[in-house]
Amino acid sequence: MTGNDHRTEKRLSIQSAVLPFLGSREEDYQPFQYIIQDFSQNGVRIAIPAWVQSRERLYQDDQVNLHLPYKFKGQSRNQGQIAWEKWEDDLDSQICGIALNKSFPETYPVFIALDTREVVIDLARFSTPEKLLLLVLKDCVLLKRGMLIYLNHLTAYFTRLTEFKREEYTLFRLNVINDIKLGLEKNLEYLNKTYLAAMAMGSDHEEILGRLDIDELRKSIESELYIDLFSSVLSLESANRYLRALKTLEKKSYNNYNTMVMLYLQNL
Template identity: 45%
Template sequence: MSDFQSRRETRLPIESIVLPFLGSRGADYQPFDYIVQDVSPGGVKIVIPSWVLGRERIHQGERINLHVPFEIGGKVLYSGTAAWQRLDLDGQGQIVGVAMDQGRPLSYPVFFSVSSRQLAIDFSSFESKGSLLAKLAKDLYLLKQGCLIYLKHLSAFFSRISDLSYEEYGQFREFVFEDIIARTKKNADYLTMFHERMAKSNGSLEETCAVVDLAELRQAVEPEMYIELFKSVYTDSFAMQYLYAIKELENKLYMGYNTLVLVYCSTL
């Protein structure tokens, strides 16, 4: 590797990545924590930690989105189906083998290479390593702000198309919708401050990552809206399209968060 490549590119063995990522179910968009255990041309083996199993468990044949790019056979894949699953006898959690089959172009120059069994981060298109972190932070706050804008517009729009009575919808809006909007705004405000802090950082990538609180960041990225709850209120397909659009923004949030975790891991 040339001196330029060593400065601009980082490669780490997959087994060194021990922090959890955010995945989501294909059916209901619900997020879950997982840890990458192994990769092969046949797919990806992940562990759903034991602390997650009380809330989430993956079933064989279920589609799941890992929101992390895996380069397999020249293709970049993010999603697949659970080919098999079993509980780990040592109590780590549920082990799932994911047959990866759906992809999209890279959003960021960060991916798992299955052939080399390494994490690859290419900083060559950024002024500095820290500017990649600032880019990720900016995207996170913009995406959450987008969710907030959608929700505010939809709150008023849905009042006219809900199958609930006027009184019932008033209660739903007060105790459910307004709570969702309030929590989304709180998280959007946090991500805005996080972006400003990352943009102003003049330290090295290691110094900047050292002040990142991944637990707080994850909480701010998590969704505030459970789509199954709204399915029982709105049967209008046009309305559901807006809700699914919010979920797609959340999927991009997971991707940005996971990429930030990978960059964070490169400094450990």
């Protein structure tokens, strides 16, 4: 590694990645926490321990998104299919083998290099580590704010197009949509406070990372909206397209969360 590499790249062994990342099942967008156990150039083995708060049972052939770039020979993949799964009593975990099969351009220069088996944080495009961290936090705020704006538009859209009687839709809005909106507002407030607090700390990225509550960040980023509930009640394909667009914003938020976890791990 050259001297320039030392300045622009930070690396840590995958064995140091002991905190859970966020993944999601493609069929229903359901998020789950997982720990990386091992990987090769074609796949990843993960564990879903019984102790994680966002636990989801996965099955063979499920399509999942790990929301984390796995890079090999310049190509990044983060999506794949469950090739096999089993329960291991000694780990109190479900173990899954995932065949990675979809590529995408990563949002941030933070990825897992499959050839060197390391987490790589490339700072070549950032003057300081905190610039990258602040950008990720700001993006989390913007995505959550965008979801809240989107939901407000959808509420009016549903009012015009739903086949419900007016009083039925009023109940649905009060009991379901308003709860989702309150959740979004609460999580947006937390993310915005976290971002502003990080901004106030200035150029000390270690202090910013040291004060981050990773578990609270995960709770604020995870989904407030369950698409199956809307799909079963509002059987409108046009509405479902909007809901899926909201879920796309959530996926970007999960990517951001996993980036912050890797930055956090690098600081330990």
